[in-house]
Amino acid sequence: MHIPDGLVDPATAVVTTAVGAGLVAYALKKSKEALDDRRIPIVGLMAAFVFAAQMVTFPIAGGTSAHLLGGAMAGILLGPWLGGLAMTVVYLVQAIGFADGGITALGANVIAVGFLPAVGGYYLFRGLTRILPGTRMSYLGSVAVVSWATTVAASALVAVFISFGGPLPLIAFPIMVGIHSIVGFGEALISMSVIAAVLGARPDLIFDQDRLPERASAPGGEVA
Amino acid sequence: MGGTHHGGGIEAVAAGDSPVHRLDPRAKIVGLIGLVVVAVSLPPGAWTAFAAILAILTGLVAAAGLRPMYVLRRMTIEIPFLLAAAMLPFTVEDGLALGAAVGLKVTIGVLAMVILSSTTPFPRLLRGFELLKAPRLITVIVAFMWRYLHVLSDEVSRMKRAREARGYSAGWLWQAASTGPLIATLFIRSLERGERVYLAMTSRGYEGSMPTTTADRMAIRTRDLAFLSTFAVALASIRIFLP
Numbered sequence: 001m002h003i004p005d006g007l008v009d010p011a012t013a014v015v016t017t018a019v020g021a022g023l024v025a026y027a028l029k030k031s032k033e034a035l036d037d038r039r040i041p042i043v044g045l046m047a048a049f050v051f052a053a054q055m056v057t058f059p060i061a062g063g064t065s066a067h068l069l070g071g072a073m074a075g076i077l078l079g080p081w082l083g084g085l086a087m088t089v090v091y092l093v094q095a096i097g098f099a100d101g102g103i104t105a106l107g108a109n110v111i112a113v114g115f116l117p118a119v120g121g122y123y124l125f126r127g128l129t130r131i132l133p134g135t136r137m138s139y140l141g142s143v144a145v146v147s148w149a150t151t152v153a154a155s156a157l158v159a160v161f162i163s164f165g166g167p168l169p170l171i172a173f174p175i176m177v178g179i180h181s182i183v184g185f186g187e188a189l190i191s192m193s194v195i196a197a198v199l200g201a202r203p204d205l206i207f208d209q210d211r212l213p214e215r216a217s218a219p220g221g222e223v224a
Numbered sequence: 225m226g227g228t229h230h231g232g233g234i235e236a237v238a239a240g241d242s243p244v245h246r247l248d249p250r251a252k253i254v255g256l257i258g259l260v261v262v263a264v265s266l267p268p269g270a271w272t273a274f275a276a277i278l279a280i281l282t283g284l285v286a287a288a289g290l291r292p293m294y295v296l297r298r299m300t301i302e303i304p305f306l307l308a309a310a311m312l313p314f315t316v317e318d319g320l321a322l323g324a325a326v327g328l329k330v331t332i333g334v335l336a337m338v339i340l341s342s343t344t345p346f347p348r349l350l351r352g353f354e355l356l357k358a359p360r361l362i363t364v365i366v367a368f369m370w371r372y373l374h375v376l377s378d379e380v381s382r383m384k385r386a387r388e389a390r391g392y393s394a395g396w397l398w399q400a401a402s403t404g405p406l407i408a409t410l411f412i413r414s415l416e417r418g419e420r421v422y423l424a425m426t427s428r429g430y431e432g433s434m435p436t437t438t439a440d441r442m443a444i445r446t447r448d449l450a451f452l453s454t455f456a457v458a459l460a461s462i463r464i465f466l467p
Contacts (some may be wrong), residue, residue: 004305006329010265028359035361041422044368045415051369052376053407089365096253097234097346099337100301102330103257104264167326168308169315190407197408202415 002094003109003162005102012165013104020107023115024088027081035082042205046074047086051093053190068183071117072125072150073191076143077198079207080122087114108165112157117150122207124149129211136199136213140192147191148184155180237294238345243447244288245343249352251448252344255455256336262459263332266467268318268325273466274332280458281335288343295338302334346370348442355442372418379414 008016050070070090074083091109094100101109125146132138159176162168198205203212238245244252263277285295309330312323341349350370354363383406 004302004330005260005264005333006326007305007308013264024359024362028361031361037426038419038422040364041368041372041418042415043365045372045411045418047365047369048372048376049411049414051373085361085365089362089369092362093366093369096337096349097341098301099298099334099341102264102333103260103337104333167312167316167322169312171315172308193405193408194411197405197412201412205415 002091002101002113003105003158003166005104007102007162007168008105008108008166012108012161015107016111016161016165017104017107020110020115023084023111027084027088027115030081031085034079039078039082043078043082043086046070046078046083047089050074050087051090054090054094068187068190069113069117069151069154070187070191071114071154072121072143072147072187073194075118075120075122076125076146076191076195076208077206078118080119082207083118083122084115087118090114105161108158108161112161113154116157117154120153121146121150126208126211134211134214139199139211139213140196143195144188144192147188148181151180151184151187152177155183233294234298234341235345237290237342240289240343242288242343244284244339246447247343247451248442248444248448249344249348250356250442250444251452252340253349253352253356255452256340258455258459260333260336262463264329265463266325266329268321270325270467273462274325274328276458276462276466277332278328278335280455281332281339284339285335288339290339290342294342295335298338298342299331299334302330305330351442368418371421372414375417375421376410376414379410379417383410383413 050073053068053070055067071083071087074086077083078086088110091101091106091114095103095106095109125142128142128145129139132142155176156173159173163170163172195206199212203209206212259277259280263274266273285292306327309323309327312326313319316322344352347370350363350366353366354360387406
């Protein structure tokens with residue numbers, strides 16, 4: 001689900017590049033305010049991890065390819081803005097180092113499959129864990145719901161960029177969203193496994209310490 | 225369907241030597257990104273302009289001594305998008321010209337970045353971006369990500385070996401069932417390894433950027449300026465006169 005060069009119109013490319021740059025600038029500002037130096041390796045690892053997970057791709061008949069996204073997981077683990085930056089780095093390196101995703105579509109990719117799942121996913125997760133009881137099950141259930149929902153939302157926004165803001169016909173929209181509502185289940189499973197493991201072994205690394213399920217925050221909590 | 229297009233010996237090819245390899249990374253970054261921007265801005269029907277840009281890229285491939293099969297293999301990443309472009313003639317008005325233009329733009333974008341990454345080793349590329357004043361937090365995260373990719377792949381092969389030694393054989397369904405826990409374990413193990421590495425680095429004086437050695441000291445030379453000005457003139461004339 002990386003938009004290449006040419007699949008968004010020049011006007012869309014200009015607008016999405018400007019908005020993407022604005023988001024990155026804001027995320028840099030927010031992250032510098034709050035960044036503890038010792039979190040840098042974790043951000044790098046998250047980016048490497050998402051990068052590796054995105055290597056496994058499934059071509060889609062309608063044009064683009066599907067793979068795991070990792071944005072929601074990055075947002076929940078690192079917080080919305082650092083999570084968004086980790087995703088930005090992934091798309092930057094994929095575009096420049098691997099020709100995967102266009103350089104003029106980088107803004108569109110960073111918005112749709114970077115910040116939308118990381119920031120949107122983070123706040124959706126905050127909302128869900130606020131209304132649900134503070135148990136491990138509802139915590140991980142929220143991770144799953146948020147992962148699925150952000151995958152579908154991201155694919156919808158990509159479809160908007162390449163059809164309304166690009167040359168492809170509107171049929172791209174149902175194809176993208178349809179396929180990603182299935183890919184979303186894989187996304188949900190993987191995010192849940194990873195966050196369950198972090199919850200068991202290193203709950204101190206999760207961005208929002210106030211939302212941890214009760215047992216995990218206790219010392220010597222249950223190991224996944 | 226596992227695409228393994230991210231691997232494929234890029235680092236070995238990038239470590240080669242040619243006039244294109246020897247150019248300063250900054251010149252290549254600015255020149256090739258500029259070329260892609262010009263290509264994307266072209267309207268359908270500007271076939272001479274597209275052809276001229278493709279000729280420039282082909283010239284660079286030849287000057288860099290990249291093997292055609294290697295370049296083509298790395299360009300297979302664009303196949304799904306070419307298929308999408310191929311559907312345009314049947315779905316929209318004037319779809320033939322539009323589809324051809326989209327296909328050409330995708331191809332030019334992919335080829336330009338394949339050339340950039342195949343003639344510039346990753347650390348030099350990163351150094352180029354640092355010198356072009358990319359935000360430091362971004363370049364630091366990129367540097368760590370690059371390191372961790374190697375940590376992760378080592379960790380994966382260790383875990384695979386451990387699984388196989390315990391009688392695991394990789395069938396599709398079985399594999400799916402144990403993928404979640406495998407990935408979770410991979411994450412925690414790489415994380416703890418990474419934290420140790422980071423502490424070791426900071427205790428040896430790391431302060432956010434790698435020390436530069438004489439080997440990767442960079443200077444814009446005459447040939448870089450010549451490359452950039454030729455590129456600028458060529459791209460400007462293509463954009464202004466050819467469509």
